[in-house]
Amino acid sequence: MYIYDDIDQRVLDQRVEQFRGQVQRFLAGSLGEEEFRGLRLRNGVYIQRHAPMFRTAVPYGLISSQQLRKHAHLARTYDRGYAHFSTRQNIQYNWPKLEDIPTMLAELASVQMHAIQTSGNCIRNITADHFGGVAKDEIVDSFVWCEIIRQWSTFHPEFNWLPRKFKIAVNGAVADRVAVHAHDIGLHAVRDERDEVGFKVVIGGGLGRTPIVGPLIRDFLPWPHLLTYLEAALRVYNRYGRRDNIFKARIKILVKEMGTEKFRNEVEAEWALLKDGPNTLTEAEVKRVESRFTRPTYLTLPEHDAGLAQKLAADTAFRNWHGRNVTPHKVPGYAAVTLSLKKTGVPTGDATAEQMEAMADLADRYSAGEARVSHEQNVILADVRQSDLYEVWQAAKALGFATPNIGLLTNIICCPGGDFCSLANAKSIPVAQAIQERFDDLDYLHDIGEVDLNISGCMNACGHHHVGHIGILGVDKNGEEWYQVEIGGNQGEIRPGVGASLGKVIGPSFARAEVPDVIERLIDCYLARRDSEAERFIEVVRRIGIEPFKESVYGKADPKSPRGNRQLAAA
């Protein structure tokens, strides 16, 4: 964890009081509805279908056991006993009262947490790869850079009223685990030939209704220039980004309309005037931030734990779980464990107060008191001793967090959908559940192998459906809920050679009840066409294209004709 000093704490406390005043003025009627909207959004407060929705920031997804317990306490005291882990590494409450929110914020501030810039047209919570600091393929500890950007972006006076929201992600390892190309700015750490740290800068990616794989704007930005370059890019966006149409206001539209080359020239020209100025980072500041992160004290252990090997050999269920939910660690004898929040029958990403407390207990007992929230809506214990894995598995199993499905079809990313969200065209949670029920045979699921399945309830794409290997989008047709299916999307280069891409729609949409059949047909097609078990779904789609998949879903007939749908309904 980054431990606040007195200044960091003061910034937070000031903000709580400022927001308390804004809520009071709104409730007293001296602050108008529209003005208050702009202000409350900057503190994570939406007005939703049922009540305000309140989104707290989990900076770069890193959370301590104490902070988890605080969230559990908030869920129990001010909400209905549970909270939702979002795809932005945040935690959301769906039922708080507006007048309680300043007090909830004060409680959060007491454990160095907040809701600053979790919404609104400003720089949002910075996201990071969830294996930051422990990944075997680590280049830099992404959390340190995220914290530096967090401080720079907190109440940045020039960039607080941007044309639209602004999302920055930092990836610190070789594998892209943050979807670098799907962000307003994606930073991917690299080292040059002299081993100097820098960043690949991708600008203008994004999902939503105009999905774009972000173009590379700079292939190596030396670390001291990180903030001046961000300042230049944000300034170009603030000045030239469109404000006439909310759907064309993201930076991706500016980059697209200007052209990558011209946009790059604008940013570089602005940067030339800011470069080496006071915002240039110093080694002392990077060291200071680094030194304020607590890190576990690792024991000297053998690379492989003998006891673990025995347990793996003896227990198939444990072996299955270990194969999916345990990730190698850069320190010998340790491993990272992913607790799955994707148990069939539970809304994706939801956790009760008791579950959050149980996670906190697990983190305290086995993982140096810390956890990470992943953008895939799971929780990671990053520093577990291999010799503890069996115990952790048993404990996780008892709590319902041990579904061995990380990376598999049922590890669905899913937005809250029409059950909770006022923007949604269709429900998404029941679709996820129906698919999870259809694929509940674990042997079958493991045989299918890695598939990212993402569901969004509307074109705002909070469920990241464009970058799912299989993506499902809820659409409204004359007041009825239908589901469009796309395949071939990929969130980023997690495996070498398979870069980020957007899915392609396979044809006309389906009724909700048909969706599990459609997924089954896509999977059947994949299983029939893969050249070996090692060839993943996404790789088969890349190799053979979407036509064979279309045929297996709609039959040979032209998918535009209604017969395709009828055949399926009869199946």
Add this chain to the structure above:
Amino acid sequence: MAKLIQNRRVATDNWLLLKPQGDSLPAVPATGNVIAPLALWRAQREALLARQAEGARTGVWLTDTDGPEALVELLGQDLKRLPLIALNFPKFSNGRNLSTARLLRERHGYSGELRAVGDVQRDQLLGMYRCGIDSFALRDDQDAEDALAAFDELPVAYQASAIQPLPLFRRQPGDAGGARSAEKAS
């Protein structure tokens, strides 16, 4: 007269904002301080530069799309002689001219009065102030006395800005705006 805050005090506004009348440029009165649109400056640069007598000064206002470069190009070194530059905020949620303010202060060396006009309300003041705006023509429904409290709401800032040349990480104890204390991480 609009409610005005100047240098963090409630003040009397003795400037008249000249607005274009449809397609035609507004006429400049013989006396009184006026804020003329950029288009008028383009048409009457020399006359307006010369119109800087006591009680008959001329400033300029920029829309959110004019940008500082157009003004700098038109006035060159004379920019620094302008008594007032107004930046229009057509809607409180439009922060485009926040960049203009910083550029005028930090890049083009403008040190005269920099005024926010348009949809200007209390909760925008602090951010505008940190971008270098020191004068605020508040929206009619705003309570100017009450709005003064906004300047003190977030006394510590991480960033460098128009009123703070150094980011927090370069400030020393005793510098304005606070500094990190020397204590070590535990």
